[in-house]
Amino acid sequence: MTFSIVARSADGRALxxxxxxxFLGVGAAVPAALADVGAVATQSYANLAYxxxxLALLGTGVAAAETVKALIAGDAGPIEHRQVGLIGPDGPGATFTGKECHDWAGGAAGADxxxxxxxxxxxxxxxxxxxxWLSGDAAQPLPYRLLEALTAGDLAGGDRRGRxxxxxxxVSKGRGYGGTSDVWADLRVDDHTDPVAELARLLAMHSLYFEFPDPATLLPLTGALADEVAERLVExxxxGPDLDxxxxxxxxxxxxxxxxxxxxIDPLVLKHLRSGGALHE
Incomplete structure (x- = not known):
């Protein structure tokens, strides 16, 4: 009923x-993650206790594969209908697909x-x-790499019942809003005719609103640029007396x-200011 990827960034800082x-609101049931600990996807008659x-097992240093075994061993429910995928702060990922999951069902796991x-x-x-995932740019931010993999699955047919x-x-230490949270991105499309594409739109907006600017792209607020910014702020x-x-x-x-x-000034902020507040033009 579901397809997912759990993964770790190339630098190991994000999961x-x-x-x-x-399925209505899949984001409320399947995913969970904790910075520097791991990420998990539980699906197919999902056991949300997983x-x-x-995360508790991964947090004590148990490897992903051993964590999967422990989850299955401790499950009193329909194990052969379960499906789960895990990644820890290091080591390879692990996945399990019960023999009675609805066709087609399966998984793949690798180093990250x-x-x-x-x-x-x-x-x-x-x-x-x-x-x-394997052909993607390892330097790309993890939210975008995950989205690329999810999009590939969607284009391959995804859930055979539809979308x-x-x-x-x-999650990543200090990457959340204002640097005071570890939740880098938490985006959900609960009911939509094209949810993966809508998720991509939301991620672009999220990056604009909630990402710190790239220091390499910042423009000095001096000279003609400072004058322009001051004029646009008047408009x-x-x-005010202080431009900053x-x-x-x-x-x-x-x-x-x-x-x-x-x-x-961040070029994206400048673009927004020049547009009069019209985003994503």
Whole structure:
């Protein structure tokens, strides 16, 4: 009923899950993750207790494969209908597919990922997801790598019953809002005709609003650029004696406060300011 990938970033700092299904609000049931501990996807007659149990075991240093064995051994329910995938802070991923999961069902695991799905259009769903992950740019931020793999599975047919929901959960120490949370991205599409594409749209918006700017792209707020920014802030009714303060005040109203760096301006903030507040043009 579901296809998912759990994976770890190349630098080992981020862990996450991407999932899609013909199921209402799949993000509320399948994924769980904890920074520096691991990520888990539980599906196919999902046992939601696997989520805290898996993270507790991974947190004590138990390897992903041994954690899967422990989950199955301690499950009093329909084990052969279960499916689960895990990744820890190090070591290879692990996946389990019960023998009675609805066809097509299966998974694949490697050095830094585990992919699994059931009631799929065919084995190409898992195969194409694995190929997308392995051929992807390891330097790309984990949320986007996970989305690429999920998109590959969706294009290969995904859930054979159709599309309904998708979700993305990525954790990394200090990567959340304002640097005070470890939740890098937690996005859900609960009921949509094209949920994976909608998830991609939300991720682009999330990156704009909640990502810190790339220091290499910041522009010095001096000279002609400073004059232009001051003029546009006047037009936006945010003029003031201090340019940095005025820009920060405007950015806070526009929900761009995480992209403000004193003495500089992020090109994405500048684009937004020049557009008069029209995002994603």
């Amino acid at each position: 996450g899950v991407a999932v899609a299904s013909k 989520r805290p149990q898996a 990922y585990a992919i699994q799905g059931n009631m799929l259009a065919g084995p190409a769903v898992v195969g194409d997801m694995e190929a997308a 309904q929901s998708a979700a993305l959960l990525v 936006a009714a945010h003029a 303060e005025s820009l920060a005040s405007w950015a806070g109203i526009e929900n761009l406060e995480m992209r403000i760096v004193p003495g500089h």
